[in-house]
Amino acid sequence: MTNVVSISLKAAMEGLATEVDTAFDQLLTLPGDLRDRLYAAMRHAAIGGGKRIRPLLVRAAANLYHVDPAASLRAGLAVECVHVYSLIHDDLPCMDDDDMRRGKPTVHKLYDEATAVLAGDSLHALAFEILAEPEWNPDPFVRAELTAELARASGPAGMAGGQVMDIEAETETFDLSTTTRMQQLKTGALIGFCLEAGGILGKVPPEGRRPLRGFARDIGLAFQIADDLLDVEGEAANTGKAVGKDAEAGKATFIGLVGVDRAKQQAQMLVDQAIGQLASFGAEADLLRAIARYVISRDR
C-alpha cells in the first residue's frame, strides 16, 4: 500500500466531484411542493459526499476513446445515483443500522425510515431516467445498452444479489470462493458497469471491451480488500463511519481468511494486473492507471 496519490489524479477527482455536485444540485432542485422533504433527503445523500470513484472510473474509461466529457458525466451520474441509493437502503435499521455516513447523519436518522426508503427508490429511478433521456445522447443504442448494463449490474444478478449474500454471511461461514463471489456481485458489478460504460460510450463492440472488464474485475477485488483493511485498521475519522463493524458482526472477509499481510500483497498484485490490462493504451489510460493505484492507497 502506498501513500502516493499523484497531483493530476487529485485534480481530476476534485474537478469531477464539483461537476457531480453541480449536476445533482440541478437535477434535484426542490419542486416547491409537498415533495420537498423527499428531494431534500435525496440532496442530503447525493450532494457533497464521497470520492465519486464510480463517476471517475466512467470518465477515465471514456477518455480511452475520446468521448465527450458531458456524456461520461451523465453515465457517471447514473451509476452514482445507484451507489447512493444502495447506501441509503444499506444504512436502514433493518440492514446495517448505521447512524453516520460520509461524516453526516444517515438519511433515516436525519429524516425518517419511510423517507429513506422512498429517497433510495427515487434515486434508483432517477439513475435510469438520466440514462434514457434523449437530450443528452442522440444515439438510442447507447442509451438502451447503458440502461440494460446498469440494470443488470444493480439487480439480483449484481449488487442486490451480493447484498443478500452479505446478509447470509452474518450467519454462515463463507469459504474463499464464496466470499470472492459475494464481493464480485456486491461492489464489483457496479464497478464493472463503470468501465463497460466507457466502452459503450466509445462505441466499442462488446468483444473489444474485454480489457475493460478485466481491469474492472481486478480493481473491484482490490477495492474490496482495501475496504476490509480500512475496516480492520482504519479510524472512524478517516472513513466517516463506524469501523470494525464487519469483524463485530462475524462476517467472513478475505482478510479474516488469509490475514492482513497476504491481503495487502493480493491487493497490490491485483492492481498490477489491472494496469497490465491497459498495456495496449498510451497516455490516454494514465487516469485509469492512477485510479488503480489509488484504490489501495491509504489516502482514500
Next chain:
Amino acid sequence: MTNVVSISLKAAMEGLATEVDTAFDQLLTLPGDLRDRLYAAMRHAAIGGGKRIRPLLVRAAANLYHVDPAASLRAGLAVECVHVYSLIHDDLPCMDDDDMRRGKPTVHKLYDEATAVLAGDSLHALAFEILAEPEWNPDPFVRAELTAELARASGPAGMAGGQVMDIEAETETFDLSTTTRMQQLKTGALIGFCLEAGGILGKVPPEGRRPLRGFARDIGLAFQIADDLLDVEGEAANTGKAVGKDAEAGKATFIGLVGVDRAKQQAQMLVDQAIGQLASFGAEADLLRAIARYVISRDR
C-alpha cells in the same frame, strides 16, 4: 358502479394473468446459490397475485396499433415489476406496516425486512433490465423511450413523489386539488405509463398519444376513487388486505371531502369521459373500453 364485467374482459384478464405468471416464473428462476432467498421473496410477491391491471392496460393500448403481443407483454411485465416493488416497500413497518397483501403474508412478514427491501430493489432493477434488453425488441428508440417514461413515472416526479405526499397526508389536511395531485402522482403516473407504452410500441409520435394520456388521466382518477370506496365500503375478504385503514390514519381522501354519493357519480363521469377519448377508434379499442368500465365495478 356496475356489477357487469363482460365475458371477453374476464377471458382477456385471465389469459394475461397466466402469461404474466409464466413469464415471471421464467425470469425469476432460482439461481441455486445463496441468492435463492432473494429470488424466492421476489417470486412470492410477483407470481400469482393481483389482477394485472397494468399489464392489461399496456396490452389493450398496444392493441390499438396492432402491436406484437410479445412486445406488449414485455412492457407490461416491466410496469408490473415496478408496481410489485412499490407494494413490497409500501407494506414495510416504516411505511404502511401491512401484514397481508393479496391474501398472502407480506414479504417482510414471510421473510424479513432486509430481504423485503432488497427484493423490492431487485424488482425495480429488473423492470429496467426487461425494458432495455435488445433481444425482445430490435428498435433501440422504443427501448430507450419506454425506459425514460417508466423511470419518470416511477420516480420522484411520479409514483415515489406521490407516496411521499401520501405520508404527509397523515399529518396535514389536504384540500381537493392537493389530494387529486397526490393521487395523480401516486397511482396515475404509472397508469399513464401503461397507455403511453402502447403508443410508443405502436410507433405513434408523442403528439398522437394525447387521447391515450387523456384516457389514462381519467381512469387513473376513477381507479383511485373506486379504491377509496372499497376502503370505506369493502370487506377484507374481497380486497385481501385490511380495510378502513385510510380513514383510521386520518388521511384526506376524495370521499372524505365530497362524500360517498358524489364520489360514485364522479367516478362514473370519469369513466364516460375516458371512453369518450377513444371515439376515433373502432373495435380495436373495445378492450380498453371494457377496462374503463371494470375499473369502477364492484367485482374488482
